[in-house]
Amino acid sequence: MKxxxxxxxKIFEYxxxxxxxHDYPPSIRQIxxxxxxxxxxxxxxxxxxxxxGGYIKRDREVSRAIEVxxxxxxxxxxxxxxxIGTIAAGLPIPTPSPDNVDSTDTIDISPDLLGNHENVFAxxxxxxxxxDALVNDxxxxxxxxxxxxxxxxxxxxxxxxxxxxxxxRFFREGDRVRLQPANSTxxxxxxxxxxxxxxxxxxxxxxxxx
Amino acid sequence: MKxxxxxxxKIFEYxxxxxxxHDYPPSIRQIxxxxxxxxxxxxxxxxxxxxxGGYIKRDREVSRAIEVxxxxxxxxxxxxxxxIGTIAAGLPIPTPSPDNVDSTDTIDISPDLLGNHENVFAxxxxxxxxxDALVNDxxxxxxxxxxxxxxxxxxxxxxxxxxxxxxxRFFREGDRVRLQPANSTxxxxxxxxxxxxxxxxxxxxxxxxx
DNA sequence: TTGACAACCGAACAAATGGTCTCTAACGTG
DNA sequence: CACGTTAGAGACCATTTGTTCGGTTGTCAA
Numbered sequence: 001m002k003x004x005x006x007x008x009x010k011i012f013e014y015x016x017x018x019x020x021x022h023d024y025p026p027s028i029r030q031i032x033x034x035x036x037x038x039x040x041x042x043x044x045x046x047x048x049x050x051x052x053g054g055y056i057k058r059d060r061e062v063s064r065a066i067e068v069x070x071x072x073x074x075x076x077x078x079x080x081x082x083x084i085g086t087i088a089a090g091l092p093i094p095t096p097s098p099d100n101v102d103s104t105d106t107i108d109i110s111p112d113l114l115g116n117h118e119n120v121f122a123x124x125x126x127x128x129x130x131x132d133a134l135v136n137d138x139x140x141x142x143x144x145x146x147x148x149x150x151x152x153x154x155x156x157x158x159x160x161x162x163x164x165x166x167x168x169r170f171f172r173e174g175d176r177v178r179l180q181p182a183n184s185t186x187x188x189x190x191x192x193x194x195x196x197x198x199x200x201x202x203x204x205x206x207x208x209x210x
Numbered sequence: 211m212k213x214x215x216x217x218x219x220k221i222f223e224y225x226x227x228x229x230x231x232h233d234y235p236p237s238i239r240q241i242x243x244x245x246x247x248x249x250x251x252x253x254x255x256x257x258x259x260x261x262x263g264g265y266i267k268r269d270r271e272v273s274r275a276i277e278v279x280x281x282x283x284x285x286x287x288x289x290x291x292x293x294i295g296t297i298a299a300g301l302p303i304p305t306p307s308p309d310n311v312d313s314t315d316t317i318d319i320s321p322d323l324l325g326n327h328e329n330v331f332a333x334x335x336x337x338x339x340x341x342d343a344l345v346n347d348x349x350x351x352x353x354x355x356x357x358x359x360x361x362x363x364x365x366x367x368x369x370x371x372x373x374x375x376x377x378x379r380f381f382r383e384g385d386r387v388r389l390q391p392a393n394s395t396x397x398x399x400x401x402x403x404x405x406x407x408x409x410x411x412x413x414x415x416x417x418x419x420x
Numbered sequence: 421t422t423g424a425c426a427a428c429c430g431a432a433c434a435a436a437t438g439g440t441c442t443c444t445a446a447c448g449t450g
Numbered sequence: 451c452a453c454g455t456t457a458g459a460g461a462c463c464a465t466t467t468g469t470t471c472g473g474t475t476g477t478c479a480a
Binding site: 421422423424425426427428429430431432433434435436437438439440441442443444445446447448449450 | 451452453454455456457458459460461462463464465466467468469470471472473474475476477478479480
Binding site for chain 1: 230232233234235237269273274275276277278283284285286287288289290317318319320321322323325338341344345346392393394395413414415416417418419
């Protein structure tokens, strides 16, 4: 990155930022204007250098055909999941609503982490109360908003009588429910089906910045 | 997605695939050819419908200015991290080398999960032996290849005498080392510094497909 | 039958755009 | 100084490209 002149670095960063903002690359004349260059030939000249250095890739004769390839980062499809609140033992589990989904607090993940689930949201784990689900303070759990669960699903559930939130595997056994911790060395809890309100199905968990 | 004609869906999918392949959008005439349409005006006609339906966004008068916006998925920078092997108690921890990094087994994550670390690789967790690090069978841990650690870093370490891999927080205490599990209810282990080979620093963990 | 309308075709236009050519200026090297 | 290289300026050209306009076809309801 240090074998570039100031002008070249400026061009490179402009292209990168433009793509981030517009989802398509800038034209040569847009680069020219934005970087205060007086001729398209100068832009072309420097783009050749950038291409030779492996910073970008160009398809000749095709407009806006600039591809940024640097830093091991490519561009691809990402899913931006809103983090609508926190989950902790004593707090009710937030549910997605127009009030809290347009927040600026989001997490970007790969779409294949989502499968093809819809109504996906995320919760930040507060405290160590979910440790039997193998998630700790600061972790983020990705959930699908559902109110029913199949056998063995990992769910976020609210226990009415205990007034407590929990993450467990769900097993219906007659008119009772077994809630099994992810950590197999820990004991399950049993309760009546009417005491369990399912708020979402856990589809992934992310632990950032360890 | 069902209020689209066959032709419109074909156009939409072509645009999406083209962007995935080239990192810049196709021109109207490229869409025309690829979808077997006889006139550019038909493409324009259908693009207007797609835009009205919220599937794409267009900047008028600008070539290749098509932005795909659908399914909550946008496009952005992603980091593709190679999964170079598995980590389990009794197995040596793989280290990145040209032999095993160009594999097809990768995981896509958001770059801000990485910070600005370099030499990043990933390991798939096998078995439940890492459960005291709050990671379970099938989880993926993201590591930075380092051979030294600061106080409190979460590291992947190889214990020479025990011939065992482990994920723990690292604390140097004189000529001894304390390895502290992430689960604070579990007990640390103490050993000599010479018995510990640090293979990497854990920077994130992902639990897919719960 | 008529009219409205959606979908499409073919052609043409004007703007946008990439590339190239010539010419300068600065700089270092022998 | 002569020479080559690098960096840039300005003009120009040929495509590429988005857009528009008139016409056509098929469907369906009044």
